[in-house]
Amino acid sequence: MDKQNITYPRNTIGEIPPCPVAPDSLQGIPRQQTNPSRWQGEQWSAFVAALQQANIELRVAPHNTGTYMTDAGGLAYGKPHGVVIARSAAQIATLMQLAQQFQVPVTTRGGGLTTEGESVAFGGVLLDMTGMSRVLHIDKTALTVRTEGGIFWHLLAEALRREGLDYLSAPLNLTSSVGGTLGVGGIDVNSSKLGCSADQAIALQVVTPTGEIVECSDEEHAELFQRVILGYGQFGIITEATLRIRPYTPLRMHYFYYSSLRNAVEDLIQIDRSEACDYSGILTMMDRAITLLVAFDSDEREAEFLSHHRKAVRGYGELPFAIRTAAYYAVRPWRIKEALYLYQRKRELFPDLQPAHHMQGGQMIDRTVVFSRAVWKHWGGRQMVIPDLASSVDKFVESVERGNAVCKKYFPHYTLYCVGIKLRADHKAHYELSCIPPDAEEWAYGCEFEPMLGDNSYSRDQLQSFKNEIYDIGVDLGTSYYRFGGMMKGYIRRALGDEVVEKHLAMKRQADPAMILNRHVIF
Amino acid sequence: MSHSNCHGCSLCLLSCPMWQQRRDVQYSPQGIFKALQHNATHDEIAPALFSCLLCGACDVLCPEQIDITDMIKTLRQEAFVKGIEIELQKNIESLLAQPVAETRLEENTIILPGKALRSMPDTLTKIQRLLSNETHAVIATDDGDDIALALEAGIHISEQRRHSFLEPLQGAKRLYISNAHLLRALHRWLPATELCALGYSLSQLNELTSKLNKGDLYLIEAQSFHFDHKQKITHYDQLRYQQGCQTNMDLQRNAIPTAAGALNTLRPALDSTEQGNWILSGRNVQRIVVECAEDGLAMSQVTHHPVLHIADLMGA
Ligand code: SF4
Numbered sequence: 001m002d003k004q005n006i007t008y009p010r011n012t013i014g015e016i017p018p019c020p021v022a023p024d025s026l027q028g029i030p031r032q033q034t035n036p037s038r039w040q041g042e043q044w045s046a047f048v049a050a051l052q053q054a055n056i057e058l059r060v061a062p063h064n065t066g067t068y069m070t071d072a073g074g075l076a077y078g079k080p081h082g083v084v085i086a087r088s089a090a091q092i093a094t095l096m097q098l099a100q101q102f103q104v105p106v107t108t109r110g111g112g113l114t115t116e117g118e119s120v121a122f123g124g125v126l127l128d129m130t131g132m133s134r135v136l137h138i139d140k141t142a143l144t145v146r147t148e149g150g151i152f153w154h155l156l157a158e159a160l161r162r163e164g165l166d167y168l169s170a171p172l173n174l175t176s177s178v179g180g181t182l183g184v185g186g187i188d189v190n191s192s193k194l195g196c197s198a199d200q201a202i203a204l205q206v207v208t209p210t211g212e213i214v215e216c217s218d219e220e221h222a223e224l225f226q227r228v229i230l231g232y233g234q235f236g237i238i239t240e241a242t243l244r245i246r247p248y249t250p251l252r253m254h255y256f257y258y259s260s261l262r263n264a265v266e267d268l269i270q271i272d273r274s275e276a277c278d279y280s281g282i283l284t285m286m287d288r289a290i291t292l293l294v295a296f297d298s299d300e301r302e303a304e305f306l307s308h309h310r311k312a313v314r315g316y317g318e319l320p321f322a323i324r325t326a327a328y329y330a331v332r333p334w335r336i337k338e339a340l341y342l343y344q345r346k347r348e349l350f351p352d353l354q355p356a357h358h359m360q361g362g363q364m365i366d367r368t369v370v371f372s373r374a375v376w377k378h379w380g381g382r383q384m385v386i387p388d389l390a391s392s393v394d395k396f397v398e399s400v401e402r403g404n405a406v407c408k409k410y411f412p413h414y415t416l417y418c419v420g421i422k423l424r425a426d427h428k429a430h431y432e433l434s435c436i437p438p439d440a441e442e443w444a445y446g447c448e449f450e451p452m453l454g455d456n457s458y459s460r461d462q463l464q465s466f467k468n469e470i471y472d473i474g475v476d477l478g479t480s481y482y483r484f485g486g487m488m489k490g491y492i493r494r495a496l497g498d499e500v501v502e503k504h505l506a507m508k509r510q511a512d513p514a515m516i517l518n519r520h521v522i523f
Numbered sequence: 524m525s526h527s528n529c530h531g532c533s534l535c536l537l538s539c540p541m542w543q544q545r546r547d548v549q550y551s552p553q554g555i556f557k558a559l560q561h562n563a564t565h566d567e568i569a570p571a572l573f574s575c576l577l578c579g580a581c582d583v584l585c586p587e588q589i590d591i592t593d594m595i596k597t598l599r600q601e602a603f604v605k606g607i608e609i610e611l612q613k614n615i616e617s618l619l620a621q622p623v624a625e626t627r628l629e630e631n632t633i634i635l636p637g638k639a640l641r642s643m644p645d646t647l648t649k650i651q652r653l654l655s656n657e658t659h660a661v662i663a664t665d666d667g668d669d670i671a672l673a674l675e676a677g678i679h680i681s682e683q684r685r686h687s688f689l690e691p692l693q694g695a696k697r698l699y700i701s702n703a704h705l706l707r708a709l710h711r712w713l714p715a716t717e718l719c720a721l722g723y724s725l726s727q728l729n730e731l732t733s734k735l736n737k738g739d740l741y742l743i744e745a746q747s748f749h750f751d752h753k754q755k756i757t758h759y760d761q762l763r764y765q766q767g768c769q770t771n772m773d774l775q776r777n778a779i780p781t782a783a784g785a786l787n788t789l790r791p792a793l794d795s796t797e798q799g800n801w802i803l804s805g806r807n808v809q810r811i812v813v814e815c816a817e818d819g820l821a822m823s824q825v826t827h828h829p830v831l832h833i834a835d836l837m838g839a
């Protein structure tokens with residue numbers, strides 16, 4: 001269609017409502033964040049007719065729209081008016097031009113692995129990016145891959161492994177899409193060495209909110225590149241991405257066990273600083289059994305760690321830790337239920353972290369699959385409540401300890417997952433208004449707080465109160481959040497301040513005059 | 524477990540050939556179940572229902588342990604009752620109605636090779652020799668191709684046809700069955716008989732597998748592998764490590780199927796060339812060895828490399 005002829009009517013739906021978290025809603029006061037109100041469908045029929053004329057298939061049957069009713073969080077519910085399966089940049093460009101013209105909200109969705117409703121459409125169009133999910137080109141010499149944006153990380157890994165290659169870092173949950181991840185961060189157990197997934201991107205093809213197709217990178221249209229990377233889908237839709245990749249290596253894994261959260265977190269930070277390992281992270285069963293995972297890409301790196309750094313790690317091996325834990329509970333018989341839970345959980349979880357058919361010669365050959373399947377099997381479910389805090393190194397221990405106290409208050413069983421993220425000094429501009437805290441230097445750290453909901457039923461208010469208390473810690477300490485937006489967006493302004501939010505809001509208004517693209521995520 | 528247990532995690536998409544070819548969630552277990560959760564009619568989900576290869580990879584992946592392939596078969600049956608895919612139903616029913624000889628076989632060991640293998644007499648003779656240990660193995664005259672197709676499609680099999688198929692097999696102690704759908708049904712119909720997947724049994728013979736090497740791509744028959752994944756995964760993993768051959772397993776350790784199933788051949792929904800190309804993509808292969816003759820036929824359409832049945836490794 002002829003872009004010159006499009007007029008953008010004065011923005012009315014892009015009005016920003018007041019921050020839903022009132023200034024007087026102080027810590028510990030239960031309150032509920034709610035779904036945004038549904039877009040009412042003004043000009044919908046005219047928009048549908050225009051889409052039809054442009055030969056863009058729109059699915060409006062209830063079973064089509066209902067498929068996308070919620071996200072992995074399972075707490076936000078909304079229905080789009082219609083669904084478009086992404087097929088090409090040109091198709092999306094036309095869709096966006098028409099959406100601007102008719103002021104129809106467009107919500108993009110990859111794997112739908114958000115937890116605060118960021119990929120849920122409250123009316124308007126849901127653009128399912130998984131329709132564009134093919135690997136376009138692998139350059140074995142330059143070690144780069146060009147891929148469509150809607151691809152799941154798992155499928156990218158599948159294609160790369162055939163060539164003896166691997167991505168650098170990706171979220172543990174491999175049904176996340178590349179495009180979605182580049183927009184929010186992407187943290188892996190090797191992020192303390194290689195950075196977040198968003199930092200792997202070399203170049204992107206982006207469809208802007210007004211429907212231009214633009215190739216951008218640090219060299220070309222650098223400002224758009226800066227905004228789209230870690231941009232939470234506000235400044236464009238990633239239709240293609242060029243990513244750095246590397247030769248594939250299996251993992252040599254080691255686990256160290258702690259009963260002190262502080263010791264484990266301090267050791268994690270210390271190991272990361274010493275750059276003694278290639279993968280590191282903490283996974284806990286409450287604050288009683290804390291596992292520090294370290295792993296290596298080569299025998300040499302492993303040997304060097306064992307001879308030079310192992311001594312400084314305060315964690316125990318599996319057997320000594322089991323004996324200590326048994327002794328602890330032997331003198332506290334009233335906590336037998338907790339002991340049994342730990343034992344049972346270990347029995348269920350540990351075999352799935354090293355399944356025989358994904359191991360060879362003691363090495364893990366498919367970390368991509370093992371972690372992802374374990375995540376779904378042992379942490380997945382109808383609802384996933386995973387508030388988090390992302391902080392600088394200095395604030396990390398306190399963030400984890402305070403978050404842990406909140407978990408304890410609300411739930412008998414929960415997990416903490418902590419990892420470091422190596423930062424790129426040249427990407428400061430990418431990090432503005434994102435999960436990377438503004439005061440972080442060299443590394444940032446993230447901790448997820450996930451209750452084990454099991455078969456218990458918790459009210460939505462209770463779950464929300466829990467999340468609010470975690471997010472309050474972020475406001476208090478001045479951290480950022482890894483899951484950053486959707487129903488918790490009110491916290492962004494509180495934690496990061498008005499100035500940076502206003503700056504980005506002004507940029508958003510300029511890039512997206514009708515404020516239609518992923519409109520309830522950040523602003 | 525029912526469709527309402529699906530919480531939309533998308534794991535089933537990762538190994539699903541139907542989704543991989545369409546890149547449209549409607550064509551996946553997730554899409555089918557989510558649609559049903561929102562009151563979709565059988566008509567609305569029929570395109571996906573009848574594109575599914577029933578390969579069983581999704582059964583292995585679903586964290587909710589929904590028996591996806593069984594549900595798809597049931598939904599197909601219900602669709603036929605509602606008059607959907609009437610032509611397909613008629614075609615299969617006419618195959619089921621064809622008369623068959625009903626002579627009881629006296630041998631202890633009977634092989635049900637399936638149509639493609641029956642057209643490879645030399646290979647079949649080798650299989651007979653390989654599987655004749657204490658007793659001579661015979662080839663069934665009626666190996667239930669029509670029944671296998673009906674099982675896959677979800678078509679009702681009359682008592683009469685079932686009887687005529689089972690009667691000759693009643694005296695056997697051991698059956699080797701090529702078709703995975705038939706194998707599953709026979710577990711219910713002949714519970715006292717020892718039932719073996721033909722391809723899997725051949726893959727356990729050292730005199731054959733010792734001939735596999737680095738340049739070989741060994742094609743595991745997907746359906747019977749996924750139906751019994753826990754038990755068979757170790758065997759095939761050992762095979763590839765010991766012999767250094769490649770297999771059609773993906774990163775999830777599911778077998779990528781060809782689209783050579785009987786239903787997809789009768790009513791093509793998925794492109795077998797695309798499927799074959801995906802199996803070969805990025806692999807350095809000199810020879811393809813299959814344990815299912817139908818897979819061999821499909822692969823020979825997409826490669827110039829030799830494609831041979833595992834039994835043909837005998838004396839090679
Ligand atoms: S049986 Fe195979 S083709 Fe059918 S839905 Fe499952 S994975 Fe897909």
Ligand code: SF4
Nearest residue numbers: 529532533535553585
């Ligand atoms: S794997 Fe199971 S629960 Fe997950 S989307 Fe598929 S059918 Fe649903």
